[in-house]
Amino acid sequence: MRSRRSSLVGDRSRRSSMTADTPLPTAADIAVPIELSLPHCSSAASSANNSQVDLTGHHIYLPDHAAGSSSQGRLYQLSQVAPHEPVTGGVIKDTKTGKHYAKRPVTKPAYSLGHTTGAPVVAAQLNRSTGRIGLGHAFPTEEQTRQYKAEKAARKSNNGSGTRSPSIVGSAGAHRASMDVNTMEGRTQLFSQLRELIHEEFAKANRGQTEELRKHVQQANLEQRQHFEDHIEDVKEIIATEPPQTTQSQEEIRSEQDVSEKAKETGTAATDITTLDSDQKPEYGRKGSEGTLFVDQHGEVVKDPEPVERGYSPDEESDDADFAFPNRWAAIRYKFREPFAEFLGCFMLMVFGNGINCQVTLSALYDPTAPKGDYLSISFGWGVGVAMGVWVAGGISGGMINPAVTIALAIFRKFPWKKVPVYIVAQILGCLVGSLCVYGLYVNPIRIVDPGQTETTAALFTTYPAEFLRQPSTRMSSFYNEFFASAILLIVILAIGDSSNTPPPDGLAPLVLLWLVWGLGACLGWQTAYAVNPARDLGPRLMLYIVGYSPDLLWTFNAWYWLWTPIIAVCSGAIMGCLIYDGLIYTGGDSPLNKKSKKGAAALGPGSKDKMPAAISPA
Structure with a gap:
């Protein structure tokens, strides 16, 4: 056991001395040549602009050559390095500009609504920092889905050896540039849009309910008006069949007709108490204190008297009038x-x-x-x-x-x-x-x-x-x-x-x-x-x-x-x-x-x- 431990220690010391003695490879030694295409810069006229662009910080998808797969590959973040700079890890070289970039795998990218892995491809737009966040970024249309599938099939058919252009996040041929909801500005804009959408939906619902309520009210008024017209016709038929009455009775009849016509005009459910028979008239507790007596739709006498428990009289000129009280003490208590x-x-x-x-x-x-x-x-x-x-x-x-x-x-x-x-x-x-x-x-x-x-x-x-x-x-x-x-x-x-x-x-x-x-x-x-x-x-x-x-x-x-x-x-x-x-x-x-x-x-x-x-x- 001791000899085995000694040999392990010796191997470690030899590897350490070899690492210390052997210099690290430079970026130019291990660089893999790849043609990097930038958005809106694919023509020859824009090649000069491409040569001035630094891709440090960009996230791109690079093909997996070791596995021999033609898939899109993994997502990497680029950082520019000098050709003679010693590096550890993978390095790529842009064949158009000749620049070298160290690549670092991105395991947890900060996605926005339009940057989700596998999201549908939408029409290319310029990068922006303000504006409305389109729901199409997260919920694609059928046309956007077909376009995405077509471009994905085109990428799979590309069999170039090491020169296939990877898709850059936010490029014209990949994902649409949008506002990142991981930022405060993006979340604020998104919440504002959602509130506007909710307000619009409630406004539509309220308009619909208002129209429906108005229809119900109109229908109720029509039914009520028809009910009073039928009632007036019945009263007129009774009057026509009765024998002539005294002058006072004729005046009461005219008063009844006037009240009926007034009810017909106003559309209310009130009829003067004079239209009732003598045995239907209620007992008055106090003359003029109960307000207007009327008959409801069911033919019952309805009144709204002042509550007798109040400590003052609403009619100061008739304090000596009698109220309708349950007992004598209640009347005394009312007055005092x-x-x-x-x-x-x-x-x-x-x-x-x-x-x-x-x-x-x-x-x-x-x-x-x-x-x-x-x-x-x-x-x-x-x-x-x-x-x-x-x-x-x-x-x-x-x-x-x-x-x-x-x-x-x-x-x-x-x-x-x-x-x-x-x-x-x-x-x-x-x-x-x-x-x-x-x-x-x-x-x-x-x-x-x-x-x-x-x-x-x-x-x-x-x-x-x-x-x-x-x-x-x-x-x-x-x-x-x-x-x-x-x-x-x-x-x-x-x-x-x-x-x-x-x-x-x-x-x-x-x-x-x-x-x-x-x-x-x-x-x-x-x-x-x-x-x-x-x-x-x-x-x-x-x-x-x-x-x-x-x-x-x-x-x-x-x-x-x-x-x-x-x-x-x-x-x-x-x-x-x-x-x-x-x-x-x-x-x-x-x-x-x-x-x-x-x-x-x-x-x-x-x-x-x-x-x-x-x-x-x-x-």
């Missing part, structure tokens, strides 16, 4: 749905607002070592109460839950004045009932910490100023505190409902109000407990009077504080906030500040009153 919504919204406001006041304060008074919250908790609770109240009532009544907001919107956003008193009463009652429920919830700790019903527990439900604002010289500061906070409140509310500003998405206005009230409480609520809502103060104040708190504590305290601060200051501040926002920003025509100053002046649009602050019902 908006006030009911305001009542429930204010109820939710008191549940969270007075609830957080009682929990934080009473827990601290009962056990100072374990208070259940702090001042920021109170601000957050009131913010949640406002958000919940607006979410409950916003889609029905607008979610105002504040008399100051209702009055301000009636002045600056054309909210109906006839609804203002009803809204305010509903808001005060909602706050009264809500605070009463919270009082019943915390009545036990209230009696423990304040059995005498003093201001300590009264301040849990209504508002009182700080000690340093109870002198005659400082009362104006209490007024200004509520005035300023209410102005800020209305500025933000108007911005929320201004579609020309940046209003929140539908349904998210209560979330903005939550942060607004929380901020007002955290920043401006210490001195006067930030009432910013007359109903929020007056409703619980009435509740405290009902459960036995002193009138001096509730009404005559600090020179009638309850009237000129939580009510007058808040309403005045709300109006001032509207004046500021409309004077500086708002461009809607529903604001009194944007009314036309003279007859020929331009008029602004109606604005966005339907989003105040969530969705006010149309007036």
